[in-house]
Amino acid sequence: MKVSGRRDLNPGPLPPQGSALPLRYAPIYGNEIKLVSDKILKEPPASIQGGNIEIKILRMSRREKIERAMRNRQKDLALYLYKVSNPHNLSAIIRTAEAVGVPSIYFTMEEDVPFEISSGVTMGAHKWVNLHEVEEPDSFLEEMKRKGFNLVATALRGDAIHFRNYDFTQKTLIIMGNESRGLDEWVIEKADYTIIIPMYGMVQSLNVSVAAAVILYEALRQREEKGKYPG
Numbered sequence: 001m002k003v004s005g006r007r008d009l010n011p012g013p014l015p016p017q018g019s020a021l022p023l024r025y026a027p028i029y030g031n032e033i034k035l036v037s038d039k040i041l042k043e044p045p046a047s048i049q050g051g052n053i054e055i056k057i058l059r060m061s062r063r064e065k066i067e068r069a070m071r072n073r074q075k076d077l078a079l080y081l082y083k084v085s086n087p088h089n090l091s092a093i094i095r096t097a098e099a100v101g102v103p104s105i106y107f108t109m110e111e112d113v114p115f116e117i118s119s120g121v122t123m124g125a126h127k128w129v130n131l132h133e134v135e136e137p138d139s140f141l142e143e144m145k146r147k148g149f150n151l152v153a154t155a156l157r158g159d160a161i162h163f164r165n166y167d168f169t170q171k172t173l174i175i176m177g178n179e180s181r182g183l184d185e186w187v188i189e190k191a192d193y194t195i196i197i198p199m200y201g202m203v204q205s206l207n208v209s210v211a212a213a214v215i216l217y218e219a220l221r222q223r224e225e226k227g228k229y230p231g
């Protein structure tokens with residue numbers, strides 16, 4: 001059993017095997033938050049011997065923060081980043097999505113662009129979201145449709161609807177486009193809705209991470225009003 005404390009949380013020494021963990025600490029096994037439970041709290045490591053289990057010791061305040069984040073997760077809101085060409089944008093979007101409670105981010109990298117996460121940009125947010133690389137965008141979108149998600153493309157088109165006029169309290173996959181080319185036409189055709197953030201200045205578009213933030217926070221605003229964030 002590998003045990004690691006977190007220096008920044010200063011948890012103090014781990015009690016000897018067989019004794020109870022102090023109640024202000026909660027163990028997490030691996031990175032799986034679902035394993036943080038009162039049962040585990042009351043039955044500390046002594047009962048979990050052997051195996052390849054990593055125990056991290058957290059302060060209760062941290063545990064409460066995690067539980068709050070889990071409660072506010074929006075399981076019916078997801079994000080798909082199509083043909084990402086700048087990994088920094090990916091990292092910036094992950095940070096915003098995590099803040100809004102989006103649990104899963106799907107992405108396809110532009111050809112020859114490596115998948116990279118910049119922890120200086122995500123500030124750790126990437127550890128709290130499920131990241132899925134999509135190799136076949138077409139069948140992925142079909143699958144999300146089958147699962148009941150509305151496919152919502154974001155694009156700079158005259159026939160797109162104002163982003164605030166879409167009802168984000170529905171089960172929704174928001175699709176963001178490539179930094180220079182936007183979304184391919186076939187993606188827009190496949191989508192159930194196309195939304196646009198109005199642009200009244202001289203520039204044609206927003207940076208994709210800014211556009212994602214504007215849209216995600218509109219989704220949050222609507223969902224807060226419907227009580228989808230218990231707090």
Ligand SMILES: C[S@@+](CC[C@H](N)C(=O)[O-])C[C@H]1O[C@@H](n2cnc3c(N)ncnc32)[C@H](O)[C@@H]1O
Pocket residue numbers: 154155156175176177178179180181182183195196197198199204205206207208209211212
């Ligand atoms: C820099 S833009 C791409 C611009 C590209 N020339 C085009 O015509 O789509 C990158 C992505 O950010 C999003 N985006 C940027 N500005 C937007 C806006 N005003 N409305 C909706 N989406 C926007 C879209 O997902 C877009 O594909």
